[in-house]
Amino acid sequence: MSRMRITGSAFPLVDASGALLDNIDTDMIFHNRWLHITELSEMAQHALGNLEGYEDFAARVKPGSWVVAGRNFGAGSSRQQAVDCFKALGCVGVIAISVAPIYLRNAINAAMPAAQIPDLAGAVEPGDVLALDMEAGTLTNERTNTVLQAEPPISSVQVEIYRAGGLLRME
Amino acid sequence: MGQTIIEKLVSAKLGSPAAAGDVVWLPQDVVTARDFGGANVVKNFLAAYGADAAVFNADGIRFTFDCNAPANTAGYATNQQICRDFARRRGITVHDVDAGIGSHLLIEQGLAIPGITAIGTDSHYNILGAVGALGQGMGDVDVAYAFHTGQVWFEVPATVRVNVSGKLAPNASAKDLTLAIVHHFGSGGLLGRAVEFYGDVVETLDLPGRITLASMATEMSAVIAIIPPGASVLDWLGGRTNSPVETITADPDAKYVDEVTLDLGVIEPMIAEPYSPASVRPVRIVAEEGVRIDTGFIGSCTNGRFEDFNEGYAQLEDGGVAAGVTLKLVPATREVYGQILSEGLIEGFFQAGALIHNQGCGGCAAGQVGMTGEGEVQVSTSNRNFRGKQGAGRTYLASPATVAASVRAGRITVPEAKR
Numbered sequence A: 001m002s003r004m005r006i007t008g009s010a011f012p013l014v015d016a017s018g019a020l021l022d023n024i025d026t027d028m029i030f031h032n033r034w035l036h037i038t039e040l041s042e043m044a045q046h047a048l049g050n051l052e053g054y055e056d057f058a059a060r061v062k063p064g065s066w067v068v069a070g071r072n073f074g075a076g077s078s079r080q081q082a083v084d085c086f087k088a089l090g091c092v093g094v095i096a097i098s099v100a101p102i103y104l105r106n107a108i109n110a111a112m113p114a115a116q117i118p119d120l121a122g123a124v125e126p127g128d129v130l131a132l133d134m135e136a137g138t139l140t141n142e143r144t145n146t147v148l149q150a151e152p153p154i155s156s157v158q159v160e161i162y163r164a165g166g167l168l169r170m171e
Numbered sequence B: 001m002g003q004t005i006i007e008k009l010v011s012a013k014l015g016s017p018a019a020a021g022d023v024v025w026l027p028q029d030v031v032t033a034r035d036f037g038g039a040n041v042v043k044n045f046l047a048a049y050g051a052d053a054a055v056f057n058a059d060g061i062r063f064t065f066d067c068n069a070p071a072n073t074a075g076y077a078t079n080q081q082i083c084r085d086f087a088r089r090r091g092i093t094v095h096d097v098d099a100g101i102g103s104h105l106l107i108e109q110g111l112a113i114p115g116i117t118a119i120g121t122d123s124h125y126n127i128l129g130a131v132g133a134l135g136q137g138m139g140d141v142d143v144a145y146a147f148h149t150g151q152v153w154f155e156v157p158a159t160v161r162v163n164v165s166g167k168l169a170p171n172a173s174a175k176d177l178t179l180a181i182v183h184h185f186g187s188g189g190l191l192g193r194a195v196e197f198y199g200d201v202v203e204t205l206d207l208p209g210r211i212t213l214a215s216m217a218t219e220m221s222a223v224i225a226i227i228p229p230g231a232s233v234l235d236w237l238g239g240r241t242n243s244p245v246e247t248i249t250a251d252p253d254a255k256y257v258d259e260v261t262l263d264l265g266v267i268e269p270m271i272a273e274p275y276s277p278a279s280v281r282p283v284r285i286v287a288e289e290g291v292r293i294d295t296g297f298i299g300s301c302t303n304g305r306f307e308d309f310n311e312g313y314a315q316l317e318d319g320g321v322a323a324g325v326t327l328k329l330v331p332a333t334r335e336v337y338g339q340i341l342s343e344g345l346i347e348g349f350f351q352a353g354a355l356i357h358n359q360g361c362g363g364c365a366a367g368q369v370g371m372t373g374e375g376e377v378q379v380s381t382s383n384r385n386f387r388g389k390q391g392a393g394r395t396y397l398a399s400p401a402t403v404a405a406s407v408r409a410g411r412i413t414v415p416e417a418k419r
């Protein structure tokens, strides 16, 4: 079977000094006032709508982007919309220094690639082309030609679910 | 190589050895959905597998309507009806709005016994560690998948072995021990870990006390807190099921990620201040500061058993709720309600001035029994006191005895020794 290599262009979420933002929680990603929305197309416009400086994320991000962030991405509630809103915008997935456990589970179940890369800080500029090798658990920055390791490694279950297109499509 | 309890439990379910860090497809004995989340589970299931799709095993699935029971909004009522309709077509049992808290029902009905696996849309399902079972709260997608296949994917957590020694003061109970432990580890202190609890003070806890301790594993971010059942708990469970009931023990050479010895000495009544279950101090000190209260609550999956009501009752026997203060009581299940009725507690509570509500999560889940207003102060036996969880007021978490002593005095008060 071919290696699963997912390529996209980096959209880093950073503070004024350019450092990756930590602790972006599920209310910043998809605010609870929009929880009644179940249509994917409608969800898209609210992605990161409550994160200062990124209220217009939905208009700025291009399909095929990686959402890139710092530590503890997706902390907070178990809302699935916080994953689905990025998929709705055509984002390829999330690369963060670390991802909150429930968010990671939801992302995996929705077949959205998500990887935790401890050495991510300072390694990515906006627009860099990043390739995630799901099976090897490596992230290659094609501009700088550096290879970073996912830790903990991407599990075989995550790969299996990704290949099926989501938990509910597994047989 | 030696195994921890969770490694043994998972290995037994899989029929092959599993170790911490392994990600496995774990078969489930019981899969449940409550009214909160249940309708989404049904929707996901129908969308993925079709309107006529079968479930893996109708006997292994339950709906439990505990969050909003009976429904007090049209939205909840509709969601409950979606679940009932789905269940009826497939022969699935519904524990309806008159049954009580789902996790407690699994224990009462002999479904949760040592070594079984269960998931539900309830973040306090790890309460089942009180009987040596592996319970996990999961999302709508996971539960829909498990309805269909009977399994979920699961990362076997590393285990922390905790040995607690100490002695409960005559006016203290399992909740005080639990709060002292939450204080020690802090809110994220056991993130992603399984915990095994041992030690004299833990081993002497009765089943309701073990439920109290296991329930607050969630507040320490643990995956599960297992309290290996001793003889009296096994006896109790044995009376509820025809299946053999046997404790799983850890191997002497099991590998732990950490071993913690906690010597708590004499454990006095403790209280968690707003807005964190881990902001814990002795009631004695908080009482000295003079904290006036408006209302008290006894109930929830943490302290909603008969023994909990009995503990609170003892504080009210020779005096009622103070003027201008209210006390709300919500038994965890119908069985508990029956016990407080037949033991005569309801009459006494009524005379003392308490409000007695129907069984369920009311008083803990927002929107049902008793929200708090801006500036209102509540002392509760529940497990969470985050800002805004139950309205705009301030919630303290304490034992049933402390809640009852406090509503009687109208301020936070150290309970009297009744044992």
Ligand code: SF4
Pocket: B066, B067, B101, B122, B124, B300, B301, B302, B360, B361, B364, B365, B383
């Ligand atoms: S009593 Fe509260 S914490 Fe426990 S299951 Fe019900 S809503 Fe959740």
